[in-house]
Amino acid sequence: GAVVSQHPSWVICKSGTSVKIECRSLDFQATTMFWYRQFPKQSLMLMATSNEGSKATYEQGVEKDKFLINHASLTLSTLTVTSAHPEDSSFYICSARDRSPTTYNEQFFGPGTRLTVL
């Protein structure tokens, strides 16, 4: 149980284009989903928190107009990197928090999406 999928697993795009990454909780309903970014050999960096049906909360320094987050249902959240540039190349990882009272606050991570912007 507690499986989170991400699609695509990797993507290469040209500078200036937009890329959408999907995150799905496959066998549970997620009250909250999180988006992280991780550069090589660095720590996880939380970008934003999204709750179903409401606007995402972005961390300080993260441009909300550049990283668009939509949490359309209890099982799906999307991150769109708009007008991507080479410095946006990174490993993007989503995670989902289970609603179950027995696993409350546990976060389960998707496999990640490696984005390369040329």
Next chain:
Amino acid sequence: QKEVEQNSGPLSVPEGAIASLNCTYSDRVSQSFFWYRQYSGKSPELIMSIYSNGDKEDGRFTAQLNKASQYVSLLIRDSQPSDSATYLCAVNPWGFKTIFGAGTRLFVKA
């Protein structure tokens, strides 16, 4: 500033030994504590959750929590080369966002 501190390592142990990973946290109201394992190039995987003081064992893993000292640890018995990874300590003060440590790199020598 809510913080979770870990020694970055690397922690090197021989195969078959016990690996001891430590973590301290600053927020006294924290109620949920987690250990994640992250292999290079992969996403984190939850390996242990602990909510009350004391020890919690799961196979070769034992999590230890001491809320008074604001300290949580992970012991890995009979360490294997496949345990070589970065271990992330994470702390959640009910309902607030989970705070992750920077991780400790563990290297198990065959």
